[in-house]
Amino acid sequence: MAQVIGGFGVSHSPSMGYEYDKGITGRFDPRWKVWFDGLQPVKRWLAEARPDQIVIVYNDHLNHFTFDAYPTFALGVADEFPQADEGFGLRPFPSLAGDTQFGWHVANYLVRHEFDLTICEDMKIDHGIYSWLPYVTAPPWPAPVLPLAVNMVRHPIPTSQRLRKLGEAIRGAIASYPGNARVAVIATGGMSHQISGARFGMANEEWDRYFLAHLTNDLDKLVAIPQEEIMRIGGTEASELALWFAMRGALSDNAHHVYDFYTFPQITGCGVIVLDEAAR
Amino acid sequence: MTVPKPTQSLEPPASFVYTGPMSTCGRNINRFSLSLKLPENRKAFLADSNAYMTRFDLSKAEKDLVQARDWTGLLKAGGHLQAILKIATAVGESLWHIGAHNADLEVADMIAACPRRVGGLPEGV
Numbered sequence: 001m002a003q004v005i006g007g008f009g010v011s012h013s014p015s016m017g018y019e020y021d022k023g024i025t026g027r028f029d030p031r032w033k034v035w036f037d038g039l040q041p042v043k044r045w046l047a048e049a050r051p052d053q054i055v056i057v058y059n060d061h062l063n064h065f066t067f068d069a070y071p072t073f074a075l076g077v078a079d080e081f082p083q084a085d086e087g088f089g090l091r092p093f094p095s096l097a098g099d100t101q102f103g104w105h106v107a108n109y110l111v112r113h114e115f116d117l118t119i120c121e122d123m124k125i126d127h128g129i130y131s132w133l134p135y136v137t138a139p140p141w142p143a144p145v146l147p148l149a150v151n152m153v154r155h156p157i158p159t160s161q162r163l164r165k166l167g168e169a170i171r172g173a174i175a176s177y178p179g180n181a182r183v184a185v186i187a188t189g190g191m192s193h194q195i196s197g198a199r200f201g202m203a204n205e206e207w208d209r210y211f212l213a214h215l216t217n218d219l220d221k222l223v224a225i226p227q228e229e230i231m232r233i234g235g236t237e238a239s240e241l242a243l244w245f246a247m248r249g250a251l252s253d254n255a256h257h258v259y260d261f262y263t264f265p266q267i268t269g270c271g272v273i274v275l276d277e278a279a280r
Numbered sequence: 281m282t283v284p285k286p287t288q289s290l291e292p293p294a295s296f297v298y299t300g301p302m303s304t305c306g307r308n309i310n311r312f313s314l315s316l317k318l319p320e321n322r323k324a325f326l327a328d329s330n331a332y333m334t335r336f337d338l339s340k341a342e343k344d345l346v347q348a349r350d351w352t353g354l355l356k357a358g359g360h361l362q363a364i365l366k367i368a369t370a371v372g373e374s375l376w377h378i379g380a381h382n383a384d385l386e387v388a389d390m391i392a393a394c395p396r397r398v399g400g401l402p403e404g405v
Contacts (some may be wrong), residue, residue, distance in 0.1 A: 005335075014375075060364040066314050067303050087317040087366045107396035108310035147311070153362060155299050196361040197295040200379030203395035210401055232288050236295050264395045 003175040004251060005049050006258070006276040007185035008042060009215065009244035010132050012058070012123060013193075013268040014086065017131035018245035021091055024134075031265040038261035039135040045258060046136050046273050051143045051184035053102050055170055056129055056190045057163075057246040059152035061086075061125035072158060073115060073166070076123035076147040077103035084124035091132065099144035101116070102177065106146060109173035115166060123147060141232060143184075152189060152240045160223045161240045167249020174250075187247035189240025191262075197236070201267045204234045208262055208269045211241060215273055216257040219248050234269075247275075253280045283385060283393035288400070293382065296355050306358020312336035313363035320372045351378040 028036055030041055047121040065071065077141040081096040107119050125147060133141075148170075151157055158166075167185070174183045191211065192204040207230075214222050230238050248255075260273040287294050296302075303310070312333055315321045325332040333343050345353040346367060354364050361378070368378055380390040 062310075062314055062360060063317070067307070067310055067360075085317055087322075087369045089319075095334075115385050153298065154303055154359065155297060178358045194286075194295065195375060196355055196378065198284075199289070199295055200294045201394035201396045202286040202392065203397050204399060205397065206399045207401055210405070225402045225405065228290065229404075231297065232290055233398070233400045233402055234299055236290070241320075248300055264397075267379075267394050 001247070002053070002174050002179060002181040002183055004171055004174050004181045004277060005051060005184055006255065007187070007247045007251060008045075008274040009187045009247050010042070010272045011191055011268060011270045012128050012188045013270075014127045014131065015266065015268070016270070017091060017127050019265075020055040020131070020134050024258065024279070034263045035265055035270050036135060038263060039132070040162050041261075042272055042274055043136045043257045045276075046142070046184070049184060050182060051082045052181040052276060053099060053146060054108070054143050055146045055148065055174075055183060055250070056186045056188065057150060057243050058167070059240060059243065060127040060128055060149050061126055062153060063148070064124040066268060067154070068167040069117035070151060070154065071149070072151045073117040074111070074149040075107055075117045075211070076119050076120050076149070076235055077107055078121050078123065081123050081125050081147060083143065084126040086126055086222065091130065093130060094139050094141070096129070096141060096145040096147070098146065102144065102181070103146050105177050106170070110169055113169045113172060115169055119274060120180045122278065123149070130155075132188060137183065144278065148223070150242065150243055155238060157227070158242070160227060160245050163242050164223050164245040167246035169201055171252075172251045185250040187238045187243045189243040190238055191241060191271045192234035192238045193238055193268040194235030195267060202235045203264045203269055205264060207234045207238075207260070208271055212262060212271055212273050213261045215244060215248055216275060218254070219245065251275055282387060283383075283396065284394050286326070292356065296361070299358055302358045304358070306360065308337050309342055309354060309357060309359040310363040312338055313359060313366045316366040316370045325326055325370060341400065349373065349377070349381075351381040355382070
């Protein structure tokens with residue numbers, strides 16, 4: 001059967017992508033060079049982990065889905081996931097490849113285990129994935145991606161407990177997939193940030209570092225924190241950190257901390273944590 | 281310029297926690313805003329903004345908010361930040377303009393103030 005080999009949680013933001021494109025062709029803004037350098041160990045980890053499949057739990061920002069029909073959970077099952085044009089034009093990166101056989105297996109397993117997701121055969125991917133992806137790998141992308149979009153843009157959003165259970169269900173889906181595929185599970189969102197209102201630009205490094213320090217072995221403690229509390233001290237968009245619980249939930253209790261890094265370039269707390277399964 | 285330290289409030293004008301009723305209220309604003317992801321729609325909007333907004337059934341008051349670049353007013357009227365950002369982009373402004381307007385600051389002052397550092401952990405941790 002397939003196995004989860006590890007995963008990581010990572011922040012995303014439009015500026016992260018924009019600054020990459022600018023930086024890679026000339027000089028990085030010093031604030032973003034710190035992030036670029038900080039992700040090099042993640043890039044090495046991913047290359048050495050050699051995943052055959054990559055599950056990514058992320059959120060769209062009204063760039064593919066609109067409020068005409070906004071799913072709480074949506075799984076992309078298609079051969080290809082094109083980049084979404086967010087209104088700035090497309091960035092110079094190819095579409096993500098998908099593996100429909102794996103995708104339908106996960107879809108079946110999740111629905112049979114009470115996660116009734118929307119299945120999308122057309123899913124365009126925004127900065128939720130494309131902003132950090134070039135920092136940790138390069139085209140041609142190393143493995144097919146299975147994108148799972150979670151509503152984080154309009155309340156009610158799923159609870160932290162629910163996202164942890166989603167991760168556990170993803171683990172079950174992988175463990176029941178025939179063959180011996182090596183699967184990485186990534187979650188992206190957060191960290192502390194707020195991009196509207198008079199609190200625009202707030203940064204809570206104390207909280208972000210606390211989160212990174214406790215995600216590996218104190219999941220119960222983090223999941224028990226009311227999401228409103230996280231938004232109150234970390235900004236309204238810090239609620240996206242709940243997505244990281246899906247990554248942690250998809251890994252075993254024995255998964256161990258490999259690396260973490262944190263910086264705050266300008267308006268979004270940028271953090272990453274890499275966890276590896278002991279068996280690897 | 282002294283920029284105030286962010287509070288811990290989740291209420292407007294400090295924060296706009298986007299809810300279902302706000303979404304209902306801002307339906308036309310959001311549909312209009314998100315249409316501007318497409319280059320041809322941005323062109324049509326810039327050529328005749330009033331006519332373009334009429335296609336999305338925006339009220340006079342909503343149109344006035346757009347014409348005035350009243351980003352805070354648009355959020356209060358139910359516009360989602362990610363949607364409002366498309367209008368700002370179409371008219372040559374950015375997230376910084378929205379944030380500065382929301383905080384009643386000059387754009388340069390907001391850029392200089394970020395990151396606006398706070399501390400603290402959730403209650404009970």
